[in-house]
Amino acid sequence: MFQATLLLVCYNRLSTVLVSASFVVFFGESLKPVGPLRNYAAVSFANIAATACQFEALKYVSFLVQTLVKTGKLFPVMIWGTIMLKKKYKFRDYAAAVAILLGVTIFLLTGEVTARSQRIVPTLRYGYASTGALLLILHLGFDGFASTFQDKLFHSHQMSSFQQSLHVTLWSSLLSFLGLLLKGELLPAVSFVLRHPDILVDMTLLSIAVFNVLRTQCT
Incomplete structure (x- = not known):
């Protein structure tokens, strides 16, 4: 493999x-x-970390779960946008982000989430699912940072x-x-x-x- x-x-x-x-x-x-090399390096590090977490997560959770969780990118992007770009979002934006997050959570709690290769060991499914979930959360965080910092670079240079x-x-x-x-x-x-x-x-x-x-x- x-x-x-x-x-x-x-x-x-x-x-x-x-x-x-x-x-x-x-x-x-x-x-x-x-722009400054350190800015490119910061985006690059976040981008690598996001992609590595995304690929690594597929060893633990299904592709369907990964695709669904990525729809929750709105939430970390809003957080990073508030911190780095001083953006202000409307209540409906926060409501949409929370609604998406709740929908993803409901699916993860009720459906099959582990990768097909990991389903041969039923007793370890929750451990695999937890590892995959952590990797996907890190992916969203790093990906949101990379996207927002790239936006900042475009505004600055x-x-x-x-x-x-x-x-x-x-x-x-x-x-x-x-x-x-x-x-x-x-x-x-x-x-x-x-x-x-x-x-x-x-x-x-x-x-x-x-x-x-x-x-x-x-x-």
């Missing part, structure tokens, strides 16, 4: 770097960073979505690669890919999808 979550992150971030750099050159934009995507994913590629080294997962992950080269097709398709999501967040 493939287990190297950070390799997926590193591969799709490197792919995004190549595509973003190509568009930046094509549109005649500057390859140099417009004049940059295109491709420029921001390029420099954020450059940092992401470096950080995820360092994570693979520190966790000792790089060589086993590369060895797995060499033994099962068909996985590159899936990783590439995933990278294309992730690139579209990242650019949408940067727009």
Whole structure:
């Protein structure tokens, strides 16, 4: 079984770097960073953490649960927006966020939530579900921070979505690669890919999808 979550992150971030750099050159934009490097690094760290938690959660909870929980992103985005951008939301906005949160909670308390691979050990289902839920909560928190901080960058500096995507994913590629080294997962992950080269097709398709999501967040 493939287990190297950070390799997926590193591969799709490197792919995004190549595509973003190509568009930046094509549109005649500057390859140099417009904003402070620490700001790109902050977005990058949050982005990597969010993606890693999202992928890792699939080992414990079903894809349906993950998709449903992600609809609750509104709540952390509102919290980060209040803290970083000093935004003020109307009562109906808070009501909508709470309603979504309650709906997700009801589903999680009444339906099957564990990943199919974990259902073979019934006594551990609640432990798996709890781990998956924690990872999804962390995903929402980091993802909300990344989206809000990207919005702040656009307000503070004049940059295109491709420029921001390029420099954020450059940092992401470096950080995820360092994570693979520190966790000792790089060589086993590369060895797995060499033994099962068909996985590159899936990783590439995933990278294309992730690139579209990242650019949408940067727009």
